[in-house]
Amino acid sequence: MRTAEIRRRWLDFFAQRDHTVVPSASLISPDPSTLFTIAGMVPFIPYMLGQQAAPWPRATSVQKCVRTQDIEEVGKTTRHGTFFQMNGNFSFGDYFKEGAITYAWELVTGAQADGCYGFDPDKVWVTVYHDDTEAAQLWKRIAGLPDERIQGRGKKDNYWHTGQPGPAGPCSEIYIDRGPAHGPDGGPVVDEDRFLEIWNLVFMQYAIDEVRAKDEFRIAGELSQKNIDTGMGLERVAYLLQGVDNLYEIDEVFPVITAAQELSGKRYGADHVDDVRMRVVADHVRSSLMLIADGISPSNEGRGYVLRRLLRRTVRAMRLLGVEDLALPSLLPVSRDAMGVSYPEVLTDFDRISRLAYAEEEAFRRTLVAGTTILDTAVAQVKRSGGSHAAGRPGLLAARHLRLPDRADLGDGVRAGAAGRRARLPRPDGCPAGARARRREVQEGRPSHRRGVP
Ligand code: ATP
Ligand code: MG
Numbered sequence: 001m002r003t004a005e006i007r008r009r010w011l012d013f014f015a016q017r018d019h020t021v022v023p024s025a026s027l028i029s030p031d032p033s034t035l036f037t038i039a040g041m042v043p044f045i046p047y048m049l050g051q052q053a054a055p056w057p058r059a060t061s062v063q064k065c066v067r068t069q070d071i072e073e074v075g076k077t078t079r080h081g082t083f084f085q086m087n088g089n090f091s092f093g094d095y096f097k098e099g100a101i102t103y104a105w106e107l108v109t110g111a112q113a114d115g116c117y118g119f120d121p122d123k124v125w126v127t128v129y130h131d132d133t134e135a136a137q138l139w140k141r142i143a144g145l146p147d148e149r150i151q152g153r154g155k156k157d158n159y160w161h162t163g164q165p166g167p168a169g170p171c172s173e174i175y176i177d178r179g180p181a182h183g184p185d186g187g188p189v190v191d192e193d194r195f196l197e198i199w200n201l202v203f204m205q206y207a208i209d210e211v212r213a214k215d216e217f218r219i220a221g222e223l224s225q226k227n228i229d230t231g232m233g234l235e236r237v238a239y240l241l242q243g244v245d246n247l248y249e250i251d252e253v254f255p256v257i258t259a260a261q262e263l264s265g266k267r268y269g270a271d272h273v274d275d276v277r278m279r280v281v282a283d284h285v286r287s288s289l290m291l292i293a294d295g296i297s298p299s300n301e302g303r304g305y306v307l308r309r310l311l312r313r314t315v316r317a318m319r320l321l322g323v324e325d326l327a328l329p330s331l332l333p334v335s336r337d338a339m340g341v342s343y344p345e346v347l348t349d350f351d352r353i354s355r356l357a358y359a360e361e362e363a364f365r366r367t368l369v370a371g372t373t374i375l376d377t378a379v380a381q382v383k384r385s386g387g388s389h390a391a392g393r394p395g396l397l398a399a400r401h402l403r404l405p406d407r408a409d410l411g412d413g414v415r416a417g418a419a420g421r422r423a424r425l426p427r428p429d430g431c432p433a434g435a436r437a438r439r440r441e442v443q444e445g446r447p448s449h450r451r452g453v454p
Pocket of ligand 1: 080
């Protein structure tokens with residue numbers, strides 16, 4: 001089933017059950033405490049907190065999301081994209097646990113001929129928050145799930161919040177067993193690769209503050225109403241329903257891998273390390289396309305810095321695949337064509353989007369050339385002095401004056417480009433403070449207030 005069809009079925013299913021279809025909000029988070037929209041619920045936070053009256057008791061959406069904290073997972077797990085789409089259904093003080101579980105079970109296991117997804121009920125496992133006996137009972141009654149396929153977990157896994165003060169609640173996650181070829185038996189508590197999480201039902205009923213970690217926060221009180229907030233990963237369902245091995249191989253992503261194979265002359269599937277690089281390329285090209293479409297430009301701070309890293313990591317991965325020529329002009333149009341069905345703005349706005357992306361690749365190439373020269377000089381100085389790092393210091397200091405957004409990207413880019421020369425970036429004193437702070441920002445997906453990014 002094509003991704004666009006899975007998405008259409010989602011919206012139809014909930015529209016037929018009195019949910020108002022709400023278009024995706026921008027990837028630029030409407031919540032000022034996070035850089036990007038990280039979940040379908042983000043645009044609805046004021047309704048959940050009771051700060052604004054919800055215009056409708058029930059809503060559904062397919063929300064564009066970016067999760068920068070998943071960047072290191074990309075290509076290595078089967079299930080993490082930096083950009084992905086979250087299907088959601090929401091109740092603002094209307095139905096609660098029983099309604100959410102009833103809808104989820106019907107849509108996941110109902111027949112494809114009836115507009116549902118048609119997963120085998122025997123392959124469905126769920127988790128619940130360990131205290132939530134009510135949710136466990138509902139899964140037994142509504143879905144007839146046996147006890148062993150309902151697993152209890154603690155706050156780290158089954159209590160959802162955005163990482164900021166705001167609405168929160170226990171959750172129940174739905175997993176599909178991909179079979180013994182993908183890992184040991186025993187459910188999601190044993191193996192989250194074999195048992196793939198597709199959908200999280202969050203029972204939003206508390207306001208939290210003093211958030212220190214996923215499982216460390218203070219429950220400040222009950223919300224004025226009980227809400228439902230769910231998120232199903234569209235790409236994860238697509239990867240299961242399309243019978244492929246991971247979300248980089250679905251119809252909306254794989255064409256870029258095909259293009260990367262053609263450019264590099266390497267075959268996807270032949271070598272694990274190269275496969276990861278191709279997946280990273282496919283993921284990052286798509287994320288960059290969608291971020292620029294939503295008005296973000298490459299820069300050295302905040303959201304623009306995340307975009308710059310995605311584009312540079314793409315170029316770096318292509319160099320590691322042996323492609324020294326410009327890569328984005330061959331890759332970005334492929335992603336545009338794959339995403340244009342669901343997001344026509346990437347077609348109509350492609351001139352602007354591509355101009356920004358291609359200029360960034362060219363700027364990065366100029367930086368790589370300059371960096372290679374400086375590093376070669378520094379390495380030669382170290383060698384001439386019999387291995388003293390101090391001798392290479394002037395060269396390294398010069399590298400700083402290039403005002404690189406992230407020296408790791410430079411180092412890897414140079415390494416990738418300087419095939420055979422094995423140039424390594426010595427790091428006697430780590431990276432500049434600014435770069436370190438920005439890297440933290442990228443991982444946490446938070447804006448730097450110091451720099452006044454909204
Ligand atoms: P995981 O533990 O696999 O990282 P999660 O618990 O972080 O998932 P949620 O925050 O509950 O996920 O998000 C709701 C749904 O969104 C998940 O069930 C999943 O289907 C999807 N999802 C979450 N993160 C990603 C991602 N990086 N790429 C693709 N889909 C995702
Ligand atoms: Mg996650």
